[in-house]
Amino acid sequence: MSYSQAIVVPRISTFPGHEAKARMMLRWLSERRIVEALPTTCGRGVGGMGYAIAEGARRVVLHPDRLPFGEAINGLEVVTKRCIYTPTRDFAEEAGCPECRREIGEALFESLDEWMPGQTDNFTCPECGFEDDINGFLFIPACGFSNLGFIFNGWGDACFQPAFVDEFAERLGFAVSLVVDRA
Template sequence: MNMQSIIVPQISTYPAPDARARKVLAWLTAQQIVEEQLTTCALSGNRMGYGIAQGARQVMEMDGAPDDCLPFGRSVHGLEIVTQRCIFTPEQGFEKRARCPECRKQVGEVLLESLESWMPGETENFICPHCDHEDDINAFPFTQPCGFSNLGFIFNNWDGAYFKPSFLAEFAERLGRSIALVRVRL
């Protein structure tokens, strides 16, 4: 079974996403977490991604982790970087439940319907139908991690459950934003 672990900054429109993607990629390649050159090791579109490198083990909690928490030896093992507005949600078993950070009422279904305006960039925000609280769509927490942004880092077949907290903290620091780790089973 294929899976994706996706790191997404919690902001609808990340400023200069291409430039930030290059900086993060330079950090990941310098640490030998991913390879520097694109190859056909990903799932989406033309299957181009940055292949897993030996340093990937340094960002995982390997004690007690299953042998396949990293995709060494698999044909799909690369990092894909998205720099266009995208919806990052779990595919299987997605509960579609979110709450308003102000009134705490459920807004998941209505929020997902509002993505028709969010996706083309007509809006960044969502307004709670219960209390009129307005904020970036990412400020309305789902019960499962999700992300709505123009920047995302998709680790194909890397089991994000085993990412070290220090790696995720450094990723967030390099993005200058809090992040969501979205885990997708395909």
């Protein structure tokens, strides 16, 4: 099985009460048996800790046979610090302004030097002057920028059902980006 991630990111740079919301989402996911309630060494990030895949995961994806059951890295990692989520393979750094519809990727990705340390949440289109949270701009493929993120290790090829992504967003209280990374 090739390695992939499905990353759910709220479309807001600074999520209010992000740590409490992370705990609430973990409870919801573990109550539905999508992930296990206690962390184990099934993650990929620092320390390798994550929440292992559980049987309920089969109900929220289009291709349950592609889920990473039996793999050492198969868990959900919850990130509660400011992070940039982009695909790593074949990523063209393309972005567009929702107002003027022009390509502004180069300028936007250069602005991440100010976004990452939290100097700003916003970006201003160099073409028309439209300003919004960086997540308000258009990205192909999807990207996310937030202090809250949910990384499902090994789940990218299974493809979340759209209804699950919608329910996830509803529970968060914000629209989400679904970043899929395949290596």
